[in-house]
Amino acid sequence: MAQRRALATVFALALTLSAACGTTSENSGQNPQPGAAGGDACAGPDGTYTIGMSQANVAEPYRERMDDDIRTAAAKVPQFTVEFADAQQDNAKQVADVENFLTKQIDLLIISPNEATPLTSVVAKAYNKGIPVIVLDRKVDGDAYTTWIGADNVEIGRTAGKYVAEQLLPNGGKVGELRGLAGSTPAKERGDGFREGIRGTNIDIVTSSDGDWLREKGQAQADAMFTANPDIEVVYAHNDPMAEGAYLAAKAAGKEKSLKFIGIDGLPIPSGGLKAVEQGRLSATLIYPTAGNEAVETAKQLLIDCEEVPREQTLTTELITIDNAATVYDEANS
Incomplete structure (x- = not known):
């Protein structure tokens, strides 16, 4: 591994790459950037590779x-060994994990x-060392990474807003918002998108609180929200666990039948959002792919196939209501 890394440095300084290395589409025709494609790290199908997976929590x-999907997909690639680290929602710990x-x-x-x-800084440090970096779900600042894989959180929020405006509150009304972790990009993007979705309607977001995805x-937060704003009719939560938490708070207050709840994630597991919609606790959720399978496939392209990959890989989502929840759940587990 060390010998391969040393050779990579020599090649980078010489600004030469083998024909198989390629560049990302963004850098096409320019001098290759550190970590921009898998060429320097790629030893082909005869190599063995250690992948570090740094999870937020x-x-x-x-x-x-997400970790389970990466673990399952990587087990099918004999050249891969994956080491996992849990940052426990601690930025300093995640920096140390990457270091x-x-x-x-x-x-x-x-x-x-x-x-x-x-x-951002420690991700750039890895990238500038010539290590391919795959960023999943949440983003970093700048562009010092190889590829980002995730769904369009603004579009997800916009779809949620339109659903609330058209189906839950067609005559207008009051919404309480449970945001994710404030410094994470999905929290801002899901909030921005939702506001776009309800623009021009008589829907008001009367309060927003950070639930930190938990x-x-x-x-x-929902319990406090209902006490301060008893006229809330819909809770828009940035993920399903917070939406389920809001449902529990409403149930404890005897208000669960008069409120509607919408979340995001739509995991196809017994405790996930698909079942919550099917069983009537949530009015809707939106599928948010974990990107675990796509991450491993991208790693294979970079390390084994010596292929270039796009700078961004946007995955599709889907609105889940009572009409399709059972079908989508069954298809995901077939």
């Missing part, structure tokens, strides 16, 4: 599922950042 079911991976001289980094700005905090 595993307290969220979505992130636990530890660099000390171990990993061949590729996958990271789902806790927050964007605090993780069910327990979402429940506590």
Whole structure:
């Protein structure tokens, strides 16, 4: 591994790459950037590779599922060994986790950042060392990474807003918002998109609180929200666990039948959003792919196939209501 890294440095200084290396589409026709494609790290199908996966936390079911999807997909690639680190929603710990991976001289980094700005520098450090970096779900600042894989959170928020405006509150009304972690890009984008979706309607977001993506905090924030704003009719939560927490808070107050709840994630597991919609606790959710399978496939393209990959890979989403929840769940588990 160390010998391959040393050779990579020599090649980078000489600004020469083999024909198989390629560049990202964004850098096509320019001098290759460090970590821009898998060429320097790629030893082909005869190589063996250690991948470091830095997860923001595993307290969220979505992130636990992301790790499981990466683990399952990587098990099908005999050249891959994946090491996982849990940052526990702690930016400093996640920085240290990535630094530890660099000390171990990993061949590729996958990271789902806790927050964007605090993780930008260490991600750039890995990238500038010539290590391909795959950023999942949440973003970092700037463009010092190989590829980002995730869904369009603005569009997800916009779809949620339109659903509330057209189906839940067609005559207008009051919404309480449970946001994700303030410094994470999906929280801002899902909030911005929702506001676009309800623009021009008589819907008011009367309060917004940070639930940090967690069910327990979402429940506590919703409880306070209902006390301060008893006229709330819909809770828009930035993920399903917070939406379920809001439902529990409403149930404890005897208000669950008079309120509607919408979340995001739509995990196809018994405790996930698909079942919550099917069972009537949530009015809707939106599928938010974990990108675990796509991350491993991209790692294979970079390390084994020596192929270029796009700078961004946007995954599709889907609105889930009572009309399609059972079908989508069954298809996901077939």
